[in-house]
Amino acid sequence: MSQRHQMEMNESPLGVVARYQQRPPIDLDGIAHALGVRVYQMPLGSGVSGQIMRDKVKGGPSGFAIYVNSSEHPNRRRFTFAHELAHFILHRDLIETGVVDDTMYRSAQLSDHYEVQANRMAADILMPVRLVKVWRVRERDLTRLAMLFGVSAQAMQIRLNGIDTGAVNRAS
Known part of the structure; x- marks a missing residue:
């Protein structure tokens, strides 16, 4: 791991996000990389917008991977990406095998309260x-x-x- 990446891993997640919020559009790939999260854009099942999971093989240095449905509109993909990053920042201790979010950003693994939090943080990250x-x-x-x-x-x-x-x- 590079010295720069190690330094980023020691920074608070909100500090990392703030560092990437200097001008629009917000660099979500940069945020994910700095947080040690790998991101995959690929077709997902019908009705699935995205998911985050612990993955020792495909996950980044943090051990987490985000999957975003590449079949959706680019703006939708950006919101999904930010939503899953929000789950990482806010709820990573609650994520066991993974959190799958449907197109309405509902999850069978987390309560509506956590989904609302992730939606709010996604808006805060993007805008x-x-x-x-x-x-x-x-x-x-x-x-x-x-x-x-x-x-x-x-x-x-x-x-x-x-x-x-x-x-x-x-x-x-």
Whole structure:
């Protein structure tokens, strides 16, 4: 393991995420690499958006691997990727053989509470409030703003509504 990678592995997961949130679109591959998680984009079963699992063979230095359904729209894949990273950051101690998320981001392995947490963190990773506010001043068109962040217009609208109402964490 390189000295740089060892240093990244000692950094807090949220510190790693923050380091990659300097400009849109957020580099999810960089975050995963820094966290020691291997990511595979491949066709998954019908109705499966993604999954995270402990895997000593295919997992990265952390021992975890994320699988993202390559058959889905690129924006959907980015959200799934961020959602699975959120499970790694928040719930890795609860993940035994794996967590499979369906297209509605529901899992038989984790409760709805954990799925809601992962969804919120995925939005925080992809659309940090600080960056959205800065870029919103520069780019007033919702569709172009969403494209800049690599998310759907619907996801960006939800994020903007949350910022406007104060419903999202101001620190993200």
